[in-house]
Amino acid sequence: MLTSKVEKTLNAQLELEASSSQTYLAMASWAETQGLGGIAEFLFMHSDEEREHMLKLLKYINERGGHAIVPQLDAPAVEYGSIQTVFQTLLDHEVMVSQAINDCVAVCIDESDYTTQNFLQWYVAEQLEEEALARTIMDKLKLIGGDKGGLYLFDRDIATLTV
């Protein structure tokens, strides 16, 4: 059984994962309108992964006797201006999500809920990977700078980077 504090914290994380999914979906749609099909595909996939993260929390909360709440979400941004902006936003967002996961773990320790703390370790590991990938992408984009040929190749090759 979850304590109400843990339940509330996990529901807040569920909302954050759902909003990550929506944000990456909006980025994917924007990239598609810019003719960047490879980047769009990568972001569509990433959006699906965030939905999986959200569902995993939803199922866990209910399994432990809580009630997972499907949240109302704010609309994500429509325009992103540049691909650098997209991935800088993504990196900043993932850093924020990692902090939120750490906060969830701290609440579990406070509440002596070691089962949930253990469940959250999957998210801790996942965040490590996601941040590393976002940093790799930003490094590549810095190398490319304003080079259109470089962007063309990046768009073609991004599918080979694993999330």
Ligand code: FEO
């Ligand atoms: Fe599920 Fe990228 O945080």
